[in-house]
Amino acid sequence: LRVSLRWSPVSDACKYVLYGDDQYPVDVNNPANIIASGIERCTFETSKIKRYYAVTAVNMYHQESLPIQMSVPEIYYDDMKGLVILPKVLENFDKISIFDIFGENFYQGEIMPSIKIKHLLPGVYRIELYNNRVKENRVLIVN
Numbered sequence: 001l002r003v004s005l006r007w008s009p010v011s012d013a014c015k016y017v018l019y020g021d022d023q024y025p026v027d028v029n030n031p032a033n034i035i036a037s038g039i040e041r042c043t044f045e046t047s048k049i050k051r052y053y054a055v056t057a058v059n060m061y062h063q064e065s066l067p068i069q070m071s072v073p074e075i076y077y078d079d080m081k082g083l084v085i086l087p088k089v090l091e092n093f094d095k096i097s098i099f100d101i102f103g104e105n106f107y108q109g110e111i112m113p114s115i116k117i118k119h120l121l122p123g124v125y126r127i128e129l130y131n132n133r134v135k136e137n138r139v140l141i142v143n
Contacts, residue, residue: 005043007068016039016044018039020035020050023051035048051143052069053070054070075090076140083114086111086113090111094131096128126139
């Protein structure tokens with residue numbers, strides 16, 4: 001599994017540094033979070049899967065900019081707590097169903113800010129959200 005990242009160029013940048021972490025915001029002061037440095041383009045592909053990413057620009061004097069943080073994912077899984085976390089913007093839905101890659105519905109219930117599901121394996125899951133007017137589909141990626 002690999003992830004492809006892309007960002008907008010910075011005019012004075014010579015190179016970029018990519019950081020990754022499972023906590024938001026990504027701590028760019030922790031060198032353990034550096035995925036790659038010396039990146040010359042505004043794209044990067046990595047097999048180091050993290051929940052969140054940040055990128056900084058480096059100028060010709062080796063000064064690093066403030067980080068640009070990747071957006072918080074709409075729906076994500078907190079494996080430490082065993083919770084599927086839903087954002088407030090989904091509170092206009094009443095019910096949720098979660099399906100595995102084979103279409104097996106393994107969770108169905110009311111919309112809540114978080115849903116307890118222990119030991120969710122890495123993979124891609126389909127989320128169906130319902131209210132009395134519409135049904136919408138979303139994706140949950142568990143690393």
